[in-house]
Amino acid sequence: MLKETFEPRFTDTDALGHINNTRIPVWFEGARSPVFRIFTPDLDVHNWKLMLARYEVQFHGELFYGQPVEIRTWISRLGTSSFDVSQEVWQNGERGASGTTVMVHYDHQAGKSVPLSEELRAALSALSES
Amino acid sequence: MLKETFEPRFTDTDALGHINNTRIPVWFEGARSPVFRIFTPDLDVHNWKLMLARYEVQFHGELFYGQPVEIRTWISRLGTSSFDVSQEVWQNGERGASGTTVMVHYDHQAGKSVPLSEELRAALSALSES
Amino acid sequence: MLKETFEPRFTDTDALGHINNTRIPVWFEGARSPVFRIFTPDLDVHNWKLMLARYEVQFHGELFYGQPVEIRTWISRLGTSSFDVSQEVWQNGERGASGTTVMVHYDHQAGKSVPLSEELRAALSALSES
Amino acid sequence: MLKETFEPRFTDTDALGHINNTRIPVWFEGARSPVFRIFTPDLDVHNWKLMLARYEVQFHGELFYGQPVEIRTWISRLGTSSFDVSQEVWQNGERGASGTTVMVHYDHQAGKSVPLSEELRAALSALSES
Numbered sequence A, B, C, D: 001m002l003k004e005t006f007e008p009r010f011t012d013t014d015a016l017g018h019i020n021n022t023r024i025p026v027w028f029e030g031a032r033s034p035v036f037r038i039f040t041p042d043l044d045v046h047n048w049k050l051m052l053a054r055y056e057v058q059f060h061g062e063l064f065y066g067q068p069v070e071i072r073t074w075i076s077r078l079g080t081s082s083f084d085v086s087q088e089v090w091q092n093g094e095r096g097a098s099g100t101t102v103m104v105h106y107d108h109q110a111g112k113s114v115p116l117s118e119e120l121r122a123a124l125s126a127l128s129e130s
Helices: A023-031 A033-039 A118-125 B023-031 B033-039 B118-125 C023-031 C033-039 C118-125 D023-031 D033-039 D118-125
Strands: A002-006 A050-059 A069-078 A082-091 A094-107 B002-006 B050-059 B069-078 B082-091 B094-107 C002-006 C050-059 C069-078 C082-091 C094-107 D002-006 D050-059 D069-078 D082-091 D094-107
Touching (some): A002 A023, A023 A069, A023 A082, A023 A094, A033 A069, A033 A118, B023 B033, B023 B050, B023 B069, B033 B069, B033 B118, C023 C082, C023 C094, C033 C069, D023 D033, D023 D050
Antiparallel strands (some): B069 B082, B082 B094, C069 C082, C082 C094, D050 D094, D069 D082
């Protein structure tokens, strides 16, 4: 499991006084960078090999400005050419949000999905929940 | 069904040359304003009566800068105190993304959900898909 | 002078209950699209001819969610290869923010600025303050 | 001088392949949190004592996804009730952007500026450039 810790920014809040719901996919995308590096080690955007198919986010409690958050990230499913990334936001020992994103191994030039090689599967498997 | 049309902003794009996936929840939240007005007609944030429980977004095709997008919004489920808002992004006659958000009628001071009154149910029902 | 009117989104607010300061450059960039079209009529990002050199934003009063804002945009200076775009945010008859952005006519492949042709100067001059 | 280092997120990029200009005020606001803590040690948004009067940002070079950025922050001017925060973005040993933000010590309830106490002046002075 990957863990990333950072301080929310003031602009992440909204008028209800907590973190706005639309920030969670942004935080999750940021925390997926190590997953992206498995496919594109130098993160060169001209050599991108993934496509996002869908995501879902659940909100379990309020998240606030002023205390660090920890994003936990792991691979929760490995398909033929796609895989699921599960993620959680923790703050003060409580889980504030969780979600799953379906990523597809993709050839952007050919416009089609590409099966995950054994090498990629092994690297993704190393990012398990436990 | 509600329809909102606007031009994507340059900053909505990412290095893959299309609209970044994290912008869709932002567009969807913006397009839910008429739903928010059913609960808080003047949109006074100090009198807010809704909480977001979860959302999911599916990506069907690429969305681009340079052409207007239309957000379609309707109520797809009415529960006792919660309801679903279904939304789609259309551009150039194609559906680029869709999603559903679960909203809860909520008393932020008491910290608990509140059943939807007949008046609220009637107003939400008027925003059906057809 | 160009005028664009839209409703702020809930996520544009912050925990102080008003529009967050970092949203103004986003709104301004969105409202510069007609200026971008002078250089790239179809807004094709692969044929981009501008670079942003600097901007400044002044805050004159609070801006809120729940009421439309109007962005006013005009060209306030024409240089050899650069020009200034002045912009204001109005809400409820009051000016909440203003700013100026310096744009450079730029060849991204050659990595250097390009003098503004007479045709471009005429098109930009048409977007004057009055 | 304060230094904060983090990895840009994919969504910070735009279709030109680099970091979008509107992200810099967001990064700068995030990096000002230690300055905010001088006024509100627990960052409680209900006890906020600052107002943003203006900012300016200069772009010196392109910033990219895939390499960490360092934000440098220091106090460059101390007035009676206001002060300037100067900030820079560095990546790969080069300064990509710089800017200055004018903050005002402010009583949000009374709606007026408040002179900086000797204690606040001392704390701010400690965040000098050198």
